[in-house]
Amino acid sequence: MxxxxxxxxxxxxxxxxxxxxxxxxxxxxxxxxxxxxxxxxxxxxxxxxxxxxxxxxxxxxxxxxxxxxxxxxxPEHQIYKDEEICTHCGSCIAVCPTDALYIKRPEMEIIFNKDKCSVCELCILTCPTRAMGLFSTQKAVA
Ligand code: SF4
Ligand code: SF4
Incomplete structure (x- = not known):
């Protein structure tokens, strides 16, 4: 697959x-x-x-x-998650439409799976600590 x-x-x-x-x-x-x-x-x-x-x-x-x-x-690597800033508050999970952000249990850590990210940018608007950000490296397909 x-x-x-x-x-x-x-x-x-x-x-x-x-x-x-x-x-x-x-x-x-x-x-x-x-x-x-x-x-x-x-x-x-x-x-x-x-x-x-x-x-x-x-x-x-x-x-x-x-x-x-x-x-x-x-949209490779356009969205990043700064692990040093993230407080694992979970706010971004509620807005992520693709489940690219999810909670890992029992650690209760918020994980970012960039392969599922659609670059909608909703998490950037939602994150209170600005841990989510945007790279401008969109690649055209050869
Ligand atoms: S909203 Fe921001 S601080 Fe909260 S879990 Fe998501 S990335 Fe981390
Ligand atoms: S940009 Fe959109 S799809 Fe990607 S992690 Fe943030 S909320 Fe989820």
């Missing part, structure tokens, strides 16, 4: 097409939409968790999107 959070930017000409649904039909990929918006200029923005049986199938799906004119990038 191969799974990754992917950021998609759709130009206006393809923003209304159901391209993401084709990932399931054509490549047997599973997608979970974490965030989706359309701008005033009719450009689409979507963050999905994309899962496939193999990395090869995943890459085929990504290539399909790019061939349709969709800009594809990974």
């Amino acid at each position: 191969y799974s990754k959070i992917v950021i998609l930017n759709f130009p206006p000409v393809v923003a209304q097409k159901a391209l993401v649904c084709q990932l399931t039909k054509k490549y047997d990929l599973i997608f979970n939409i974490l965030s989706a918006k359309i701008s005033n200029k009719k450009e689409g923005y979507m963050v999905i968790e994309l899962t496939s049986g193999s990395k090869a199938a995943f890459n085929k799906g990504v290539k399909y999107l790019k061939d349709q004119g969709v800009s594809v990038s990974y």
Whole structure:
């Protein structure tokens, strides 16, 4: 099983097409939409968790999107958690939509799994100690 959070930017000409649904039909990929918006200029923005049986199938799906004119990038390392500042208060868990932040029991520690992070930034707004932060290292998919 191969799974990754992917950021998609759709130009206006393809923003209304159901391209993401084709990932399931054509490549047997599973997608979970974490965030989706359309701008005033009719450009689409979507963050999905994309899962496939193999990395090869995943890459085929990504290539399909790019061939349709969709800009594809990974949110790798954009969000970080400063372990020295975190007080493990748990406030961020309540707002995290992807369970990238979760509680480890019985230690009662708040753990950050960056592989599940959709970079929604809600934890940054919520964290009282500013332990959650943002890197600007979004990578375009080659
Ligand atoms: S809200 Fe901030 S201080 Fe509280 S557990 Fe989350 S990262 Fe740590
Ligand atoms: S940015 Fe924060 S709240 Fe949003 S998915 Fe990532 S860890 Fe969760």
